Amino acid sequence: MQCSSLSRWILVVAFLLSWGGSSNAQPTALVGPTALNPADSTVIENATVMWKDDRIVAVDSSSEVSVPEETTVHKMPDKYVMPGLVDGHVHFFQSGGLYTRPDIIDLRAVRPYAEELRRIKERLPDTFRRYLRSGVTSVVDVGGPMWNLEVRARAGTTATAPTVVTAGPLISSVSRPSLDTGDPPILKITTPQAARAEVQEQVDAGVDLIKIWYIVGPNETPADYRPVVEATVDEAHAAGKRVAVHATELETARTAVEAGADILVHSVSNEPVDEAFVQLLLENDVIYTPTLMVGERYRETFAQQLDLTTGEHHIGQKNVIASLFDLRTLPDSLVPARIRQRIEQAPTVPSDTTAMRTLKRLHGAGVSIAAGTDAGNIGTPHGPALFREFELMRTAGLTPREILATATAGGARLMGRDDLGQLTPGMQADLVVLDKNPFADISNTSSIHRVVKDGRVLTPDTLTPRPPEAVVQQSANAFNARDLGGFLDAFAPEVKVYAHPDSLVTDGRDGLRKQYNSVFETTTTLNVRIHHTAPMGNTVVLHETITGGPGSSPNEQVVLYHIEDGAINRVWIVPKE
Numbered sequence: 001m002q003c004s005s006l007s008r009w010i011l012v013v014a015f016l017l018s019w020g021g022s023s024n025a026q027p028t029a030l031v032g033p034t035a036l037n038p039a040d041s042t043v044i045e046n047a048t049v050m051w052k053d054d055r056i057v058a059v060d061s062s063s064e065v066s067v068p069e070e071t072t073v074h075k076m077p078d079k080y081v082m083p084g085l086v087d088g089h090v091h092f093f094q095s096g097g098l099y100t101r102p103d104i105i106d107l108r109a110v111r112p113y114a115e116e117l118r119r120i121k122e123r124l125p126d127t128f129r130r131y132l133r134s135g136v137t138s139v140v141d142v143g144g145p146m147w148n149l150e151v152r153a154r155a156g157t158t159a160t161a162p163t164v165v166t167a168g169p170l171i172s173s174v175s176r177p178s179l180d181t182g183d184p185p186i187l188k189i190t191t192p193q194a195a196r197a198e199v200q201e202q203v204d205a206g207v208d209l210i211k212i213w214y215i216v217g218p219n220e221t222p223a224d225y226r227p228v229v230e231a232t233v234d235e236a237h238a239a240g241k242r243v244a245v246h247a248t249e250l251e252t253a254r255t256a257v258e259a260g261a262d263i264l265v266h267s268v269s270n271e272p273v274d275e276a277f278v279q280l281l282l283e284n285d286v287i288y289t290p291t292l293m294v295g296e297r298y299r300e301t302f303a304q305q306l307d308l309t310t311g312e313h314h315i316g317q318k319n320v321i322a323s324l325f326d327l328r329t330l331p332d333s334l335v336p337a338r339i340r341q342r343i344e345q346a347p348t349v350p351s352d353t354t355a356m357r358t359l360k361r362l363h364g365a366g367v368s369i370a371a372g373t374d375a376g377n378i379g380t381p382h383g384p385a386l387f388r389e390f391e392l393m394r395t396a397g398l399t400p401r402e403i404l405a406t407a408t409a410g411g412a413r414l415m416g417r418d419d420l421g422q423l424t425p426g427m428q429a430d431l432v433v434l435d436k437n438p439f440a441d442i443s444n445t446s447s448i449h450r451v452v453k454d455g456r457v458l459t460p461d462t463l464t465p466r467p468p469e470a471v472v473q474q475s476a477n478a479f480n481a482r483d484l485g486g487f488l489d490a491f492a493p494e495v496k497v498y499a500h501p502d503s504l505v506t507d508g509r510d511g512l513r514k515q516y517n518s519v520f521e522t523t524t525t526l527n528v529r530i531h532h533t534a535p536m537g538n539t540v541v542l543h544e545t546i547t548g549g550p551g552s553s554p555n556e557q558v559v560l561y562h563i564e565d566g567a568i569n570r571v572w573i574v575p576k577e
Contacts, residue, residue, distance in 0.1 A: 025052060025455075026052075026070045027057065027070070028071065028074070028457065029048055029050040029051075029058075029067050029072070029073050030049045030074050030076050031075050032046055032047075032048075032079070033049070033078075034437070035047035035082075036081065036082040036404075036423065037083070038401050038405040038408050039405050039408060039409035039421065039422050043439070044061055045061075046077075047059065047062060048062040048065040048067060049081055049431070050071065051429035053429075055429060056423070056424065057425055076450075079434065079449055081431055081434075082408065082434070083409075083421050083432070084135065084138065084451070085407045085411070086136070086139065086407055086410075086412060086421065087371070087373055088139075089291050089372025090374070090375040090376055090382065091141060091142070091185075092124070092127070092144060093117070093147075094120070094377055095120050095320050095382075096316070096317070096381040096385075097320040098323040098324050098327065098378060099113075100116055100120075101377065103179055105302075105336065107334060110326075113181060114181050123317065124151065124154065125161075126317065126464075127317070128158060129161075130315055130382055130383030130384070130463075132160055132162060132453055132458060133448070134311070134383040135434075135448050136162055136383065136386060137163065138162050138412075138415060138420060138430065139163070140164075140165045140372070140414055141165070143170040143211035144166075144167075145183040146169065148166045149166065152164040152165075152166045159456060160458065160463060161453075163415075163430070165208045165415045166208055167209040167244060168205065168210075169186060169202070170186045170211045170213040171189045171198055171210065171213070171228070172186045172215065173189075173214060173217075186213060189232075192231030194228075195228045196231050196234075199232055199239070200235060207241070208241070209242055210232060210241050210243045214229065214247040214255075229245070230259045230260065233261065242262040242416070244263035244264075245264055245265065247268075248266045248267065249270045249271075250270060250277065257286055260284075262284075263287045263289065264286060264287070264288050264289065265289050266374075267291060267352070267355035268355070269355040273358050273362070278367065281362065282366060285368070286367065287369075288362055288369055289372040290358075290371075290372070290389075290396075291372050291374045292355055292389060292393065293373055293385065293392055296349060296351055297379030297380045297388075298377070299349045300349045301327070303342045303346065303349055304325070304328055304342075305349050305524075306481045307349075308478075308483060309384065310446070312385065313477060313481075313487075316382075316384055317382070318470045318474055322473060322476065325527065328525075346524035351395065356392065359393065370406055370411050370413065371403065371407035372389070372411075373386055373389045387443070387446050390403050390442045393406070393442075401439050404442075404445070408421040409421040431452035433448070433451070434447050434448060434449060435448075448460055466566035467535070468535055468539070471490050471540075471561075472540045472568065474489070474490045475490035475561075475568065476530060476544075482520035484520050487516065488512060488513060491509050492569040494508060494509075495567075495569050495570070496508075496570055497512070497573065498571065498572045499572075500574040519549065523549060523550070524548075526548045528545070529544060529545050530544050531545065538562055538564060539560060539562050539563075540563065541561075543556075544558075544559060545557075557573055557576055559571060559574070560574070
């Protein structure tokens with residue numbers, strides 16, 4: 001759909017008005033890509049997208065846009081440009097690794113929770129960059145410690161960080177003492193008076209949203225906690241703040257919306273929704289964030305049957321992902337018996353079809369949907385997790401354009417921002433440039449060529465360089481996940497594998513594919529345990545032991561990897577004598 005003549009005049013006027021501002025910055029233009037605006041299905045081939053400072057001033061066919069001589073021009077034929085993505089549900093106080101939720105699986109004897117939090121804070125700049133590397137230019141943190149506000153402030157002053165909207169500690173019907181190190185992310189609030197006081201304290205501190213964790217325990221009903229929910233909503237709305245609610249059961253979600261909730265941050269998954277619930281959401285203009293993947297990832301991790309996307313292996317924090325496989329090697333005394341039993345059974349982990357059917361029904365009825373992942377929870381990595389969420393939304397029956405609308409315009413609405421989520425003049429210059437058309441296949445969203453954040457053009461390699469040890473760790477992570485795509489992604493097409501010193505074992509990535517395809521498909525307990533890593537320039541030396549493969553004996557060996565241009569191109573294997 002091409003822009004009308006009136007729209008073109010609006011573009012010109014917007015451009016001229018922007019020219020009269022006080023900034024001396026030169027405009028920047030992307031010339032030649034296909035421009036995609038998921039919110040209204042606009043597709044403009046051979047487009048020019050131009051911005052000045054951090055605001056878009058023109059979007060139209062290149063024949064209709066006059067580009068000033070002083071403009072910085074990026075010629076991008078055969079590329080696709082769309083608004084930056086929004087992950088509408090993340091938690092920065094969680095890492096995505098195995099040790100981040102001691103209230104769910106208590107492994108503090110292995111890694112104290114204070115140490116887990118220290119590591120999370122230390123790698124925060126890297127976490128920011130991995131969001132941008134994934135095309136995610138804005139996120140909504142829907143609850144955590146009060147230091148969430150420091151995260152937002154830090155993101156706001158960091159050039160390579162997403163825009164952050166945040167809630168404070170969750171007002172909760174239950175307590176989680178194992179997460180409390182002095183700045184608790186979850187507060188058990190039992191009276192309306194205490195709820196009002198907590199809301200006011202958070203409002204005074206500057207939160208963007210108020211979050212309720214609405215958990216109904218055995219022998220309880222949603223009505224038991226409703227007075228606290230109503231008081232929370234009333235106090236928040238009086239202060240001009242919206243309220244997001246965790247309520248995954250139908251009657252709890254219904255009660256939350258009846259009490260005035262503005263946002264449901266998870267799917268209703270315990271039973272199919274009824275027509276009265278659908279109408280309730282429509283009448284109250286509720287935003288629904290399905291987070292289809294987070295429950296699946298807990299189940300996959302606890303069965304050691306992780307199915308990460310190639311994008312997650314490539315972009316995700318490698319050491320965090322590696323921790324997910326520690327369940328295989330931790331002592332039995334530390335791993336709950338129910339989890340050890342699931343690991344031994346190695347069950348297939350199904351997706352939540354009830355949640356998918358609910359998403360399809362609500363979307364079809366016109367309920368506002370905002371894509372979100374619950375990133376930071378165990379098995380859900382910061383940044384590229386949205387790629388898996390998109391896959392599940394596709395399985396639920398949404399088209400690629402519909403999915404992207406929930407992660408652009410839908411996410412902007414969740415954030416309360418009217419200057420994000422669309423590829424039109426006046427919007428903030430947050431963009432993603434792709435090598436492949438995401439409207440044709442949602443998996444193409446991971447084919448990121450460039451990211452534009454606040455008008456700055458960023459390349460993937462500068463956002464997340466791939467040091468040799470990270471590439472090797474990716475291959476180990478994907479090996480443990482028996483993920484052929486993620487495994488091969490770590491190797492160059494022309495890779496050669498030798499039995500030391502010079503006996504060629506495997507030639508090329510296709511050779512690796514043939515070698516490992518059947519192994520990954522037929523084994524359920526395959527695991528490589530790295531004892532020691534020694535990076536030396538572009539070479540990484542590993543001392544490792546492989547278990548669970550063909551044959552019953554562990555295979556201990558030293559492996560030398562040589563890495564060029566972010567991929568392994570030579571491997572030498574030295575078996576233990």
